Every structure is written in structure tokens, then in C-alpha cells.
Amino acid sequence: MSTVRALFVAPNLDVGGAERQWSVLLPMLPAYDVEPVVLTLDGRGPFYDAIRNEGIETHCAGWTSRRDVLGLGRFVRAEGIRADVLVARGLSAHAASNYLSRTMRAPYVVTEHTFYDLMPHDRRRAAMLRLLCRRAERAVALTPRQVPGLVRQGYRADRVVTIPNGVGPAVSVAEADRARLRAELAPGGELLVTLVAALRPEKRIDDFVDMVAAANAGGARVRGVVAGGGPALDEMRTRAAAKGGTVTFLGQVSDVPAVWAASDVACLTSESEVLSMSLLEAMSHGLPLVATDVGGNGDLCVEGVNGFLTDVGDVQAMAGAVGKLAADPALRVVMGEASARARATRFSADAMAASFAALLADAVGRRRRIRS
Numbered sequence: 001m002s003t004v005r006a007l008f009v010a011p012n013l014d015v016g017g018a019e020r021q022w023s024v025l026l027p028m029l030p031a032y033d034v035e036p037v038v039l040t041l042d043g044r045g046p047f048y049d050a051i052r053n054e055g056i057e058t059h060c061a062g063w064t065s066r067r068d069v070l071g072l073g074r075f076v077r078a079e080g081i082r083a084d085v086l087v088a089r090g091l092s093a094h095a096a097s098n099y100l101s102r103t104m105r106a107p108y109v110v111t112e113h114t115f116y117d118l119m120p121h122d123r124r125r126a127a128m129l130r131l132l133c134r135r136a137e138r139a140v141a142l143t144p145r146q147v148p149g150l151v152r153q154g155y156r157a158d159r160v161v162t163i164p165n166g167v168g169p170a171v172s173v174a175e176a177d178r179a180r181l182r183a184e185l186a187p188g189g190e191l192l193v194t195l196v197a198a199l200r201p202e203k204r205i206d207d208f209v210d211m212v213a214a215a216n217a218g219g220a221r222v223r224g225v226v227a228g229g230g231p232a233l234d235e236m237r238t239r240a241a242a243k244g245g246t247v248t249f250l251g252q253v254s255d256v257p258a259v260w261a262a263s264d265v266a267c268l269t270s271e272s273e274v275l276s277m278s279l280l281e282a283m284s285h286g287l288p289l290v291a292t293d294v295g296g297n298g299d300l301c302v303e304g305v306n307g308f309l310t311d312v313g314d315v316q317a318m319a320g321a322v323g324k325l326a327a328d329p330a331l332r333v334v335m336g337e338a339s340a341r342a343r344a345t346r347f348s349a350d351a352m353a354a355s356f357a358a359l360l361a362d363a364v365g366r367r368r369r370i371r372s
Contacts, residue, residue, distance in 0.1 A: 007083035009093040014045035017277040018113040023047045027054040032357030069099040107137035107363045117149040130154035142275035143296030165275045166352030170284040171257035182262040190223040191326040194263040196278040199230030207269040213243040214319035220326040227253040260285040283343040288335035290321045306338035
């Protein structure tokens with residue numbers, strides 16, 4: 001089989017679940033006869049550096065105007081970037097890939113990391129996306145729950161393919177490091193509940209703070225920890241102090257596996273998710289989950305099997321679920337083992353990479369058959 005050269009196009013590779021997914025996926029693709037190349041439009045970011053450090057060819061166009069597609073074309077030619085297929089993430093990358101696919105005479109695929117029913121575009125962006133939807137060779141959904149909304153947005157149903165996010169086995173953490181971190185975060189031996197996310201409004205971090213306070217008020221001995229940065233960090237630290245100081249905000253963390261290894265329960269309080277890389281990584285560490293029942297969270301967290309689902313904003317229900325886990329160590333073990341099995345059997349990085357490679361090879365093959 002000949003190698004497929006795939007150009008992955010994104011606005012940037014800053015912090016986020018979609019960016020994290022690419023950092024897992026791209027280094028695995030060469031094993032499946034796909035040579036990934038990265039093109040970011042307006043910036044780089046931590047995951048740009050992580051991917052480049054894996055030996056993957058990377059380029060940053062330094063775009064100052066998203067309307068300057070001709071300038072982008074000149075940059076691509078000057079850099080000698082070539083591709084058999086393009087993969088776009090984000091609306092600006094969708095538009096850029098639509099233009100580049102015509103100049104390169106290559107098909108392009110879109111990866112959709114948005115639940116448009118939960119976070120709709122404004123009218124102008126929705127109209128732009130509807131126009132572009134018709135031009136993509138394929139659109140990749142992360143969960144079947146996403147597909148009806150993508151079709152309503154304008155994608156053809158027969159062009160939407162579902163490829164779930166995947167992660168590998170848990171990264172090994174030295175026991176001494178795990179024990180030291182746990183002693184810092186839960187010095188009294190409390191249940192340690194962790195949320196890993198950028199501090200964006202849709203993550204509803206204030207609900208997490210309130211949930212930990214409510215769980216303690218209900219008699220559980222719980223500590224919360226939040227790993228992630230953002231403009232709301234100081235505000236959330238102030239809120240946590242006012243609620244009893246039982247939630248620690250670590251800010252941006254480089255060693256997230258160590259945080260998961262020290263934790264007892266993973267939590268996600270978001271009002272919008274597609275298929276959370278944060279929960280998947282927690283599952284790889286064998287943690288039970290407490291999450292809001294939005295987007296693809298129900299694919300990852302099966303009620304009563306490996307965790308509990310609640311309505312968005314239902315702090316008392318979340319506190320009750322955490323209280324159950326705090327009171328029953330055996331239940332935590334059973335649910336944690338179920339999380340690890342689900343990650344290995346349904347959400348592995350290998351399955352994700354193999355599915356993407358097959359999709360890209362098929363897109364290239366279809367284009368070549370049409371030309372011939």
C-alpha cells in the first residue's frame with residue numbers, strides 16, 4: 001500500500017480536547033501508512049510543539065486575516081507543502097482547506113468537534129458552514145449522537161462517518177510521585193475528585209466547586225482538584241475559598257497523568273461536550289466517572305456501570321453521586337475497572353488511528369477513481 005500524505009489544518013493547536021486528540025492521533029498514523037503534516041493558520045500552541053517534537057512536519061502560516069486565502073496559497077507553495085488529502089478542524093480551517101483542496105487537486109475531510117445543537121454558530125458563521133458542508137468529501141463525527149445535528153447543519157448524511165476519540169493505556173506514574181501528590185491534594189485521606197478542563201464558561205467550573213462543598217455538607221469527606229487554566233482562574237479560586245477551601249486549582253498542568261493517578265473519581269460538569277478526551281484519559285487510569293448527561297458523555301459514562309450521569313447544573317445530584325462513591329470503596333473499584341475495560345475495548349487509540357487511516361485512504365482512492 002502506498003503512503004497517503006495528509007495535511008492536517010487547524011487555526012492553532014492551543015489547549016483543548018480537539019487539540020489533544022490530534023496529539024494522540026497524528027504520531028500513530030505512520031504505522032497505518034499515513035504521513036501526517038500539520039498546518040496551523042494563526043498560531044501554534046502547546047500541542048503544536050508536542051506534535052513537532054514527535055518528528056512530524058509542522059508549518060504555521062501566521063495568518064493575520066482569515067480572508068487572505070490567496071496569501072495562504074502563496075505560503076503553502078513557498079513552503080513546498082503537498083498533500084494527497086486534507087483534514088480540517090474548525091471553521092477557518094474548513095474554509096482554508098476548501099481553497100487548498102482545489103489548488104492541490106486533493107479531497108478534504110472535516111473533523112467536527114462541536115455539538116451544534118448545544119453550541120450553535122451565529123447566523124453568519126452558520127451560513128458559511130452550510131455552504132462549506134456541501135464541499136467536504138467526508139465529515140467525521142465523534143459520536144453517533146452528533147450526527148443528526150450535523151445533517152441539520154448541512155452535511156449529507158451519507159458523507160458523515162463516526163470515529164470516536166481514543167486514548168492509549170494509562171501513562172505509568174511512579175508510586176512515590178503519586179503518593180506525594182495525593183498527600184498534597186488530599187492531606188486528610190479524603191476522596192479526591194478531579195476535573196481536567198480549560199476554564200471556559202461551558203465547563204461550568206463553578207458547579208464543580210459548589211458540588212464539592214455540597215458533598216462535604218452532606219457528610220462525605222471530599223477534596224476537589226481542577227487542572228486547567230484560563231481567564232477565570234482567579235475568580236474560581238476566590239469562589240473555592242468562599243465555599244470552604246476544599247477545591248484546589250492547579251492552573252495549567254504539564255503532567256496530567258500524575259494528577260489522574262492520584263485521584264479517586266473523575267468529574268465533568270460541562271453544559272456542552274462532544275466526546276471528552278479528559279474523561280477518556282481518566283478511564284485509562286481506571287477511575288469511576290461523574291458527568292453531566294450532555295453530548296457524548298453518555299457514550300463514555302454508562303449510568304450505574306462505570307459512573308453516574310446528572311442533568312446540567314444539578315449540583316445536588318452530582319454531590320449525591322460523589323457521596324455514594326465516597327462511602328463505598330468497593331463500588332469505586334468495580335466502576336473503575338469498568339471504565340478501564342470500556343477504554344480498551346471501545347475507545348482505544350489504535351482503533352481511532354486505524355479508522356482515520358482507512359477513511360483517508362478511501363477519500364484519496366475515490367478521488368483517483370473519479371479522475372481516471
